[in-house]
Amino acid sequence: MEQQFSATDIEGAAGTSSVSYLGTGTFGETWRVVTGGKDAAYKIIYRDDADLERLRREIESYRRVASENVVRLDNVMYLEIAGKRRANLVFEYIEGGDLAEAIPNGRPTGDQLVNLASGLLQGISAIHAANLLHRDLKPANIALRRGDYSHPVVLDLGLAKLMDVESITRYPQAIGTPMYMAPEQLRGDRALKASDLWAVGVVLYEAATGTHPYVAPGETLSWDTFFERIKNKPALPEHVPVTVSDLIDRCLSEQPHKRGTVAKAILRIKGE
Incomplete structure (x- = not known):
């Protein structure tokens, strides 16, 4: 827009x-x-x-x-x-810009990735604790305090619900830009807490690599192609900490129940 x-x-x-x-x-x-x-x-x-x-x-x-x-x-x-x-x-107002602005300028360090993951999970956990879902988590909706990857702040909390938009994009439209919504949302099903976890996985993958896990910049896919692609987990560079890599792998499970819970994800990212 x-x-x-x-x-x-x-x-x-x-x-x-x-x-x-x-x-x-x-x-x-x-x-x-x-x-x-x-x-x-x-x-x-x-x-x-x-x-x-x-x-x-x-x-x-x-x-x-x-x-x-x-x-x-x-x-x-x-x-x-x-x-x-x-x-x-x-x-x-949060000074420092957002994740969408930061990603093209360089990759976060391993420690920053861990802190970014932890902060996102803590933010989503707080939203879920208030019986809310975000539904539209993406780099442009994540501010970075003082421009630091280690201090993410989730923006636009729950606006999809507030504006009576159950699913912002619905099958079978074409994908023209990188997607952050879970497969169940894109199919028009009800959003779940696990849907926000899918978005966390996509966002962390993009922060770690500079690219979307399934859609290349400027690429237009059919829905059939997109849903076929997400059946395979994307590879991650070796520099990504194991805790973050494992988290991304779980979050990008096509079946919501395989993504686990935010509470368990927080424990895992802390190495507990």
């Missing part, structure tokens, strides 16, 4: 001249906004029919998520932007 709003639009809506564009995602675009001495990330929802009151009720579930590895969600409100009322989610 392309950027829809200008800096002038956001300045007028937020009542400040201190704004900067951060990026566009599945559900809307995000801006850094400094107002009243507070630094925040505004997630502006594109959908015109977003129900503010329902969003306010739902936000209480997300406030139960307490983890340094999950972005803090502070508020939801309407903003008048370019002549239309838009729902806006207010998150803490």
Whole structure:
């Protein structure tokens, strides 16, 4: 998706001249906004029919998520932007960019990979403990505090559910970009806790190698080809720590039950 709003639009809506564009995602675009001495990330929802009151009720579930590895969600409100009322989610702003920006610039060390895996698992565990699923974990939804691979922060927690999107992409559309959603989601089945683990595996593989485990950059696959490919586990370089390699191998199991649980994955990544 392309950027829809200008800096002038956001300045007028937020009542400040201190704004900067951060990026566009599945559900809307995000801006850094400094107002009243507070630094925040505004997630502006594109959908015109977003129900503010329902969003306010739902936000209480997300406030139960307490983890340094999950972005803090502070508020939801309407903003008048370019002549239309838009729902806006207010998150803490995290300095350092995201994983999608970091991956092209170099591979993490072995220790950083272990810490990245541990942080992602801790964040997903906190989301699941609040009876939520993420459903859309990918490098662009993982911030890195101070740009450090060792300090990941999961963004856009549960927005797929919040926006009433059960499965963002459904079979049998063609795959044109790297995929992070579990096979069961892509087939249109209900998302599971294990679906988030699949995404952890894909993200860690990409961080470790710079490439998606199943889809080459710019490659377009049929669904039949994609589902055939995921039957075989991708190889990992020898420099990847054994605990991370084992975690990726489990997470990329086509059958959800073979991925195990987040709790056990956390123990394994710690070598326990």
